[in-house]
Amino acid sequence: MSNRTLPRLLQTPAVVLLLMWMLVPLSMTLFFSFIRYVLNNLRRPEWTSPDIANWRGFGNYEYVLYQAKDFWFAVQNSLFIVGSVIFLTVVFGLAIAVLVNRTFPGRGIVRVLFISPFFVMPAVNAVLWINMILDPVLGLNGLAIEGINNTISTLQNLPGIGSFFALWPEIEPLSFRATQTSAYAVIIMVTWQWTPFAALIFMTSLQSEDQQQKEAAILDGAGVWAQFMHLTLPHLARPIAIVVMIQAIFHLSLYAEIEIVSRGNGNKNLPYLIGEFASNNIGAASATGIMAVILANIVAIFLLRIIGKSLMD
Amino acid sequence: MAGLTLREVAKSYGDTDVITNLDLDIQDGEFVVFVGPSGCGKSTLLRMIAGLEEITGGTIAIGNKVVNDIAPAKRGVAMVFQTYALYPHMTVYKNMAFGLKQAKTPADEIDRRVKAAAETLEITPLLERTPRALSGGQRQRVAIGRAIVREPEVFLFDEPLSNLDAALRVQTRIEIARLHKRLGTTMIYVTHDQVEAMTLADKIIVLRDGNIEQVGSPIELYEKPQNMFVAQFIGSPKMNFFKAEELNDKGQSYLKGEADIIGIRPEHLKLAGKTDALITATPDLIENLGEIALVHCKTASSMEFIAKTTDLSAFPVGKEVKLTANTSVLNFFNSTSQQAV
Numbered sequence: 001m002s003n004r005t006l007p008r009l010l011q012t013p014a015v016v017l018l019l020m021w022m023l024v025p026l027s028m029t030l031f032f033s034f035i036r037y038v039l040n041n042l043r044r045p046e047w048t049s050p051d052i053a054n055w056r057g058f059g060n061y062e063y064v065l066y067q068a069k070d071f072w073f074a075v076q077n078s079l080f081i082v083g084s085v086i087f088l089t090v091v092f093g094l095a096i097a098v099l100v101n102r103t104f105p106g107r108g109i110v111r112v113l114f115i116s117p118f119f120v121m122p123a124v125n126a127v128l129w130i131n132m133i134l135d136p137v138l139g140l141n142g143l144a145i146e147g148i149n150n151t152i153s154t155l156q157n158l159p160g161i162g163s164f165f166a167l168w169p170e171i172e173p174l175s176f177r178a179t180q181t182s183a184y185a186v187i188i189m190v191t192w193q194w195t196p197f198a199a200l201i202f203m204t205s206l207q208s209e210d211q212q213q214k215e216a217a218i219l220d221g222a223g224v225w226a227q228f229m230h231l232t233l234p235h236l237a238r239p240i241a242i243v244v245m246i247q248a249i250f251h252l253s254l255y256a257e258i259e260i261v262s263r264g265n266g267n268k269n270l271p272y273l274i275g276e277f278a279s280n281n282i283g284a285a286s287a288t289g290i291m292a293v294i295l296a297n298i299v300a301i302f303l304l305r306i307i308g309k310s311l312m313d
Numbered sequence: 314m315a316g317l318t319l320r321e322v323a324k325s326y327g328d329t330d331v332i333t334n335l336d337l338d339i340q341d342g343e344f345v346v347f348v349g350p351s352g353c354g355k356s357t358l359l360r361m362i363a364g365l366e367e368i369t370g371g372t373i374a375i376g377n378k379v380v381n382d383i384a385p386a387k388r389g390v391a392m393v394f395q396t397y398a399l400y401p402h403m404t405v406y407k408n409m410a411f412g413l414k415q416a417k418t419p420a421d422e423i424d425r426r427v428k429a430a431a432e433t434l435e436i437t438p439l440l441e442r443t444p445r446a447l448s449g450g451q452r453q454r455v456a457i458g459r460a461i462v463r464e465p466e467v468f469l470f471d472e473p474l475s476n477l478d479a480a481l482r483v484q485t486r487i488e489i490a491r492l493h494k495r496l497g498t499t500m501i502y503v504t505h506d507q508v509e510a511m512t513l514a515d516k517i518i519v520l521r522d523g524n525i526e527q528v529g530s531p532i533e534l535y536e537k538p539q540n541m542f543v544a545q546f547i548g549s550p551k552m553n554f555f556k557a558e559e560l561n562d563k564g565q566s567y568l569k570g571e572a573d574i575i576g577i578r579p580e581h582l583k584l585a586g587k588t589d590a591l592i593t594a595t596p597d598l599i600e601n602l603g604e605i606a607l608v609h610c611k612t613a614s615s616m617e618f619i620a621k622t623t624d625l626s627a628f629p630v631g632k633e634v635k636l637t638a639n640t641s642v643l644n645f646f647n648s649t650s651q652q653a654v
C-alpha cells in the first residue's frame with residue numbers, strides 16, 4: 001500500500017456520504033424535471049407517480065419559461081431583493097461599525113443591542129414588522145401617519161396660519177401588503193435582521209486597523225471622510241466581500257418573509273415559485289429548481305469574478 | 314524653515330503625569346535627538362509637537378506661531394513612524410502624493426515633487442509597487458520620501474531605524490545625515506541608539522520621567538555630563554562611579570568639597586605608573602570584541618566596573634592591577650544631589 005492509499009481509503013466513507021447527500025437530491029430533481037409528475041390528476045392518474053414512461057423532455061422547462069407567467073418576474077424579484085438587501089446591509093453595517101468602533105461608556109451593551117436582531121427567527125421577524133410596524137392601521141406606520149394627520153387638522157383650525165395648513169393634503173399611510181410594495185417590506189425586514197451581521201464582521205475587522213496609518217493620514221491632512229475612503233474602506237474590502245457572498249447565498253432562498261408579508265402576491269422569488277408549483281406540479285417545480293441552481297451559479301461566478309480578487313490577496 | 318519653542322509644556326493621561334513643565338528651544342535647521350530610557354515620554358513629546366496628542370498645558374510654537382490649536386496637517390511638520398505606516402492599498406507613488414493631493418496641490422506639481430524625492434532616495438523603480446512588495450529598507454525610504462515631498466518646516470522621526478538590520482541601519486543613518494545637510498530643515502529624532510544620537514545630533518536632549526536632564530552637543534554630554542544619570546546614559550559601556558572607599562589615597566585626594574564620587578569612562582582607564590594609581594582592582598572576566606576588549610574588574614570591596622582596552626596583556630585575569638586615568642577626563646559628582654561638581 002503506498003502511503004497515499006490509506007488516507008484516501010479512510011476518507012472514502014465521508015466523501016461517499018457527501019456525494020450521496022448532494023447527488024441524490026440533485027439527480028432526483030433533474031429526473032423529475034424531465035418527466036410529467038403531478039401530485040393530483042384525476043383524468044391522468046398515471047402522471048401521479050414518477051415514471052420514466054412519463055418522459056416529457058424539455059416540456060417542463062418550456063412550460064415554466066413561456067406559459068407559467070411568474071418565472072421571469074420571480075427571477076427579477078429574487079435579484080432585486082438580494083441586491084437591495086446586500087447594498088443596504090453593507091452601507092448600514094459600515095456606518096454602525098465605524099460609529100461603534102470608538103470608545104464610549106456603555107459600548108459593550110450598545111454592541112449587544114446592535115447584534116440582537118440577528119437572533120430573531122425570520123418568521124417572527126416578518127410577523128413583527130408587517131403587523132406591528134408596517135401595518136397601515138395598527139402598526140407604527142399607521143399610528144404615526146394618523147398622528148401627523150391629527151396634528152395637521154388641529155393646525156388647520158387655528159386662526160391665521162390655519163389657512164396655510166388648509167393647503168396640506170391628508171397623508172395616506174403606505175400599505176406594505178400591496179402588490180407594488182410587498183417586496184419593499186421584505187427588503188426592509190431582512191435588512192434590519194442582517195445589518196447586525198454585516199456590522200459585526202466589519203467591527204472585528206476595524207479592530208485590526210493600523211492606527212499609525214491613520215495618524216500618518218491625519219498629518220497628511222486627510223479629513224475623516226478621506227481617511228474612511230482611502231484607508232478604512234480598502235482595509236474592509238475582504239470582510240465586505242465575505243458579507244456580500246454569504247448574504248447572496250442566504251437571501252436567494254428567502255421564503256418565510258415572502259410568505260408572511262403577502263403570500264407571494266406581487267412578490268415572488270424563485271424558492272417561493274418552486275413552493276407554489278410543488279403544491280401540485282412536481283415536474284415544473286423541479287424544472288424551476290434546476291434553473292434556480294443555474295441562476296445561483298451564475299450569481300456565484302459573477303461575485304467571485306468581481307470580489308474574489310480581494311479575497312485572494 | 315522654522316525653529317521650535319516649547320514653554321511649560323505638560324501632558325498627563327488622567328492622573329498620571331507623563332511630561333511636566335518642559336521648556337525647550339530648538340533653533341532653525343538644528344538636528345535634535347531625544348534620548349532617554351523606555352517610557353520617559355520621548356514619543357509623547359514628539360506626538361505633541363506633531364499635534365497627534367493634545368497637550369494638557371503650556372504652549373508649543375513652530376516658527377513664531379503658537380500651534381496649540383492648529384491642526385496637525387497645518388503645522389508644517391512631517392513625521393516618519395517607527396512602523397513606517399505606509400498606506401497599504403496605495404502604490405508608492407500614491408503614498409507619497411497623498412498629502413499633496415489632500416492639500417489640493419496641482420497635479421504637475423505633485424508629479425514633479427514625487428519624482429524628485431524618489432530620485433533623491435533612489436526609489437524611482439519602485440514607484441508603481443505597493444508597500445507589500447517592498448523590503449523593510451525600501452519601505453523606510455518611502456516613508457522618508459512621503460515626508461520629504463510635503464516640504465515641511467520640521468521633520469519628526471520616531472525611532473525610524475529600529476526595524477532595520479544593522480548594516481542597513483548604518484547606511485540609512487548616513488543618508489539621513491546627508492538629507493539634513495542638503496535640506497537644512499529642522500529635524501527632531503527619537504532613538505534608543507547611542508551611535509545614532511552621537512553621530513546625527515547637533516543637540517541631544519536627555520529625558521527622564523518626562524523631565525529634561527540635560528541639553529547639549531554630543532561632545533558636551535560625553536565630556537561634561539551634568540549629573541550621574543546623564544553620565545551613565547551617554548556612552549557604552551556606561552561610566553564607572555568610584556566612591557572614596559574604592560579609591561587609593563591618591564584618588565581620594567581628588568575628592569574635594571562636595572565631590573564624593575569620581576566618574577571615569579571605561580575607555581579612559583589605563584594601567585598606572587608608580588605614582589599615579591587611583592584604583593586597585595582585580596580583572597575577573599574579559600570580553601574580547603576584536604578591536605577592543607572589555608575587562609570586568611572587581612575592587613577589594615567587591616565593586617564591579619569595566620575597563621575598555623586595546624592591550625589585553627596589561628590585564629592578567631586574577632592578578633591585582635593598579636589603574637588610573639588622566640585628570641582631564643575625570644568627572645566629579647555628589648552622591649546626595651546626584652549632580653556634577
Ligand SMILES: Nc1ncnc2c1ncn2[C@@H]1O[C@H](COP(=O)(O)OP(=O)(O)OP(=O)(O)O)[C@@H](O)[C@H]1O
Pocket residue numbers: 326329331349350351352353354355356357358
Ligand atoms: N494613552 C496613554 N494612556 C496612559 N498612559 C500613556 C498613554 N500613552 C503613553 N502613556 C505613558 O506615557 C509614558 C511615556 O510614553 P512614551 O510612549 O512617550 O514613551 P517613550 O519614551 O517613547 O518610550 P519608548 O522608548 O519605549 O518608545 C509611558 O509611561 C506610557 O505608559
Ligand SMILES: [Mg+2]
Pocket residue numbers: 355356357
Ligand atoms: Mg516611543
